[in-house]
Amino acid sequence: MIRGSVSVSPTETSPSKALHSILSFCLWAALTLTAIGIAATPLPAKQCPTGVCSALTFFPRKTRTTRTEVAPIGPLNTNAQRLARGLAPKPPVRRSPTSTISKRQQPSQVPSPFTSYRGIISLRSEGSDTPYYIDKTSYHSGHIFVNTSISEALVVSFTSPSSELSARTSRSFLVGAQLLMENWSYGGEFPLLGLVQGGNNTDSDIGSGSPEYLTLGGIASPGTPKDSIPVYANNSYTFVTGQNRTSESAVWNADLNTGLLTPQWTNTSRTQPTTYLFTRDSILYAGGDLEAFTANLTFGIEAEGSQEKVVPLLAYFVPI
Numbered sequence: 001m002i003r004g005s006v007s008v009s010p011t012e013t014s015p016s017k018a019l020h021s022i023l024s025f026c027l028w029a030a031l032t033l034t035a036i037g038i039a040a041t042p043l044p045a046k047q048c049p050t051g052v053c054s055a056l057t058f059f060p061r062k063t064r065t066t067r068t069e070v071a072p073i074g075p076l077n078t079n080a081q082r083l084a085r086g087l088a089p090k091p092p093v094r095r096s097p098t099s100t101i102s103k104r105q106q107p108s109q110v111p112s113p114f115t116s117y118r119g120i121i122s123l124r125s126e127g128s129d130t131p132y133y134i135d136k137t138s139y140h141s142g143h144i145f146v147n148t149s150i151s152e153a154l155v156v157s158f159t160s161p162s163s164e165l166s167a168r169t170s171r172s173f174l175v176g177a178q179l180l181m182e183n184w185s186y187g188g189e190f191p192l193l194g195l196v197q198g199g200n201n202t203d204s205d206i207g208s209g210s211p212e213y214l215t216l217g218g219i220a221s222p223g224t225p226k227d228s229i230p231v232y233a234n235n236s237y238t239f240v241t242g243q244n245r246t247s248e249s250a251v252w253n254a255d256l257n258t259g260l261l262t263p264q265w266t267n268t269s270r271t272q273p274t275t276y277l278f279t280r281d282s283i284l285y286a287g288g289d290l291e292a293f294t295a296n297l298t299f300g301i302e303a304e305g306s307q308e309k310v311v312p313l314l315a316y317f318v319p320i
């Protein structure tokens, strides 16, 4: 059987060992940077030479001391301009028209219970200035596709209880949000952007060391609650392929300062493995171990420019 990574000769350092240590470093770096609090300026790091873990280093980093930022030419007024430059989007805009109205009627009381966000999702990979967007069209199998054309970008929205936001001033972080897809091709029946058990999986669990994966898809309303274990909720993949697959929809963690959106799958045991987004052949997937997933694929992975290449992605919400 031909494996994807045959180009490394057996006399060299064990590729899986090297990959493992690189992945460990990246995971450590990502967790550390997340823990210490991060500025919104992403800088591709150089520590990660392989494509497998590279998106992890794309996390925004602190830019305090030695690094001098090149001042952008002209003001970065709009997110479209920021995107064009490959920068992270501005923080989401609070849209609460009802709070203005209720303020007039009942001064200093009853703020709007929800803040709404509406925008597109920019998917960024290391070493590329061109983001992908989630395509509003599903070309086959009820999968979610990525496309570099912004005119194809799907519009999504979500809400957040205002009370949660005001309770955390400096770093607003929303856990377990549902993302509503406004104009996806199967959005009429399956409006919630969620995670679906991979078609090749033998069970519904992902995690370190496992090649099992998830496909992004649409889940029927009302979806699954936050922290739900995998359930047979009706979804676009099952509808189109006829394969009965589990899914979860309230899986999105949103950093409302940076716009970073991260999916969180819950295993059948209720544990929550770190969940990584990636694309392969323009289809959007998630998984718990991209090295194990890549190693399980049988062809074409390492070929430069191959459509089959696994490209890790970070998702950013961009308000419109």
Ligand SMILES: *[C@@H]1O[C@H](CO)[C@@H](O)[C@H](O)[C@H]1NC(C)=O
Binding pocket: 135, 139, 145, 146, 147, 148, 149, 152, 282
């Ligand atoms: C991206 O969208 C265009 C339509 O604007 C479509 O022709 C093209 O096939 C899409 N690309 C991919 C990779 O799906």
Ligand SMILES: *[C@@H]1O[C@H](CO)[C@@H](O)[C@H](O)[C@H]1NC(C)=O
Binding pocket: 136, 151, 152, 153, 154, 155, 182, 183
């Ligand atoms: C998506 O739908 C919204 C309205 O829900 C519309 O404003 C926008 O133009 C649509 N985008 C595309 C690409 O169809």
Ligand SMILES: *[C@@H]1O[C@H](CO)[C@@H](O)[C@H](O)[C@H]1NC(C)=O
Binding pocket: 189, 220, 234, 235, 239
């Ligand atoms: C899933 O949704 C589709 C489209 O709405 C519907 O036709 C089908 O009967 C549903 N399947 C189940 C098992 O509910």
Ligand SMILES: *[C@@H]1O[C@H](CO)[C@@H](O)[C@H](O)[C@H]1NC(C)=O
Binding pocket: 200, 213, 297
């Ligand atoms: C699923 O399995 C088929 C057949 O082995 C393979 O061609 C395909 O690439 C696999 N898909 C994924 C996402 O692993």
Ligand SMILES: *[C@@H]1O[C@H](CO)[C@@H](O)[C@H](O)[C@H]1NC(C)=O
Binding pocket: 198, 200, 201, 202, 211, 212, 213, 296, 297, 298
């Ligand atoms: C792993 O690879 C084998 C052989 O191609 C395939 O049958 C199986 O479905 C794959 N597993 C996953 C989770 O993709």
Ligand SMILES: *[C@@H]1O[C@H](CO)[C@@H](O)[C@H](O)[C@H]1NC(C)=O
Binding pocket: 232, 244, 245
């Ligand atoms: C899918 O499989 C589960 C578990 O076997 C079962 O409970 C459910 O009825 C199945 N759904 C469909 C639509 O076949």
Ligand SMILES: *[C@@H]1O[C@H](CO)[C@@H](O)[C@H](O)[C@H]1NC(C)=O
Binding pocket: 205, 206, 207, 208, 267, 268, 269, 271, 272, 273, 274, 288
């Ligand atoms: C996910 O599920 C598998 C199988 O039940 C388990 O081994 C693993 O530890 C789980 N959790 C995480 C966080 O990976």
